[in-house]
Amino acid sequence: MGIMQLRVDVSPRMSTEVFRRLHAIAEVSQLRVRSGAVQDDAQDVIEWCISEEALENCLELLSEYSDVSIQEIRPVGIQDSSMLTRHERNTLMWANQLAQAQNSSFFSLTYGVFIVVAVILAAIAVLTDSAILVVGAMVVGPDFAPVAALCTGVAFKERSLIVRSLCTLWGGYLLATVVVTLLACIALYLGLFTPLDVLGARPQTGFIWRPNIWSFLVAVLAGAVGVWALDTHQSSALIGVFISVTTIPAVGNLALGIAIGSSEEMVGSAAQLVINVLGMCVAGIVMLLIQRALWRANVQSLKDSGALSS
Known part of the structure; x- marks a missing residue:
């Protein structure tokens, strides 16, 4: 789905x-020739952009000419998107979205840490009832x-991406729960905290294990904004997403609940985690499906008008 830029001497x-x-190839755009651009060899330079799907056919065409020398073939990056048409920019956006998702779906040492x-x-x-630390954990x-x-993965119907993402997401939560539960048990044994520190009144962090309709609504908004921020490369908006959802705090509270044997803390924390993940996923999927539908409608409109080859 990407866009490639080519430059040849001829x-x-x-x-x-x-x-x-x-010029006769429908997928070619930004085609231009610079006569005598290669002064030493008195060669002309031709540059153009083409969709990745049509690249092979284009290269076959060039192979018919012995005096055509390919100097550059490179993917067009986001920083080059000003040179593309609106359709090409959208195509490039989706290609980068899928590539980024593929990279993010793998469990890595960095992710685990x-x-x-x-x-x-x-x-x-939770133990110190510190709202500031909650925000830090979210970030x-x-x-x-x-x-x-x-x-x-759902929007692109990529089954392997879906499975890998689910494994990374819930595998990470499981790993963190196990590790922090063990650390909490050690800390409890050493007397660094008591069950009352978890079960007592916590005005700043009590919300972590008490999910409600607002938890779901916040997660929905965060999921929609988060996906939109990734698509538009608005990294600053992602910070707001990170500090809005209560997934990480819920896992921390869950681990403490397991350590002290509180079923109420465990159930509430698990519910908060599931509600937040579900809200983000539902909103993110809907947002991407809407964007994909609008993109397809635009592509079909271009095809109907003859501006884009089918």
């Missing part, structure tokens, strides 16, 4: 013919990446 006697044949550290911070926030938490990858 002899002046053949440049007109090569230019004409490239970050989610464990985030849940440790969340557990400490450190990396779990929105596989959530976004999961939404993308």
